[in-house]
Amino acid sequence: MSFSKWIGAALGWSFGGPIGAIIGMALGGIMDAFSDKDAEPFFKQGQQGRTYRSRMxxxxxxxxxxxxxxxxxxxxxxxxxxxxxxxxxxFVRQQFLHMYGKERANHAFKLFKNVNKQQIPVRQVCLQIRQMMDHPSRLQLLHFLFGIAKADGHVTEEEVKQIYTISNYLGISSRDYESIKAMFYNSSDNAYKILEISKDATVSEIKAAYRKMAKKYHPDRVIHLGKEHHEGAEEKFRQVQQAYEQLQKEKRF
Known part of the structure; x- marks a missing residue:
């Protein structure tokens, strides 16, 4: 698949708004290399994206x-x-290779290099994502961002602050934020944080929390994103199961 066809297929609602402006700027130099015929799929998809957003x-x-x-x-x-x-x-490149395959990952990184040169309006971008993206998919984004921060073996205070800011703008609650953050740290109370309960929670409260979190993080909640995102969703689900099993051993129930 050529780059012009890939980018045409890749953009839906994200073609418009601040994200569209960022992508448009990133595409500036890239699209110059294509003929008008090559670029047609991209612009056609963009027009469809604007119409679709106006209807829903x-x-x-x-x-x-x-x-x-x-x-x-x-x-x-x-x-x-x-x-x-x-x-x-x-880490980002490897994750894209794993999720999307070599050709699609190469296209994505061609775009990423130009996006990375820009000053990105964080709040505006996140508000567009919040408006257009469902909650389970936003949780999946947050999980991936912590994975990036942890990729060099150390999560800096600046990275944590930035992810927290992004999380707030995305409309993710502090409890959900702490739950996903705990999946990337080792501490004595991680299991409680992942299940979003306090240390003095009763056995019945732990069981109820597990059922709630298993439903919230179940891979089927993001099945619409395609099989390429199934493994990342399974990792969150697995962390919830491990947290519950840890508390089962500690509480002996």
């Missing part, structure tokens, strides 16, 4: 919209501490 307040998030949102937010987190660690860049 929150269309179902497609894999391409998630992918573009992920690229932009990844750039924000990678630059949060004032430097771009190669391990973080490699």
């Amino acid at each position: 307040s929150r269309p179902q998030t497609r894999s391409g919209d998630f992918e573009v949102s992920l690229l932009i937010l990844s750039s924000i987190v990678i630059k949060a501490d004032g430097k771009q660690d190669q391990r973080e860049l490699d």
Whole structure:
């Protein structure tokens, strides 16, 4: 698949708004290399995206919209501490290779290089994602961003602050934020944080919390994003199961 056809297929609701402006600027130099005929799929998709958004307040998030949102937010987190660690860049690339395959990942990184050169309006981008993307998909984005921050073996205070800011703008509650954050740290109370309960929770409260979180993080909640995102969703679900099993051993029930 050529780059012009890939980008045409990748953009849905993310073609418009601040994300569309960022992608448009990133595409500037790239699209110059194409003929008008090559570029036609991209512009045709963009027109369809504008019409679709006007008909629905929150269309179902497609894999391409998630992918573009992920690229932009990844750039924000990678630059949060004032430097771009190669391990973080490699993590993003490896994740894209694993999820999308070599050709699609190469297209994504061609775009990412130009996105990464821009000053991104964090609040505006996140508010667009919040408006157009469903809650389970936003939780999946947050999980991925913590993975990027942890890729170099150390999550800096600046990265945590940036992810927290992004999380707030995305409309993710502090409890959900702490739950996903706890999946990337080792501490004695992680199991409680993942299940969003206090340390003095009763056995019945632990069981109820597990059922609630298992439902919230179940991979089927993001099945609409495509099979390429299934493994990441399974990892969150697995962490909930492990947290519950840990508390079962500690409480002996």
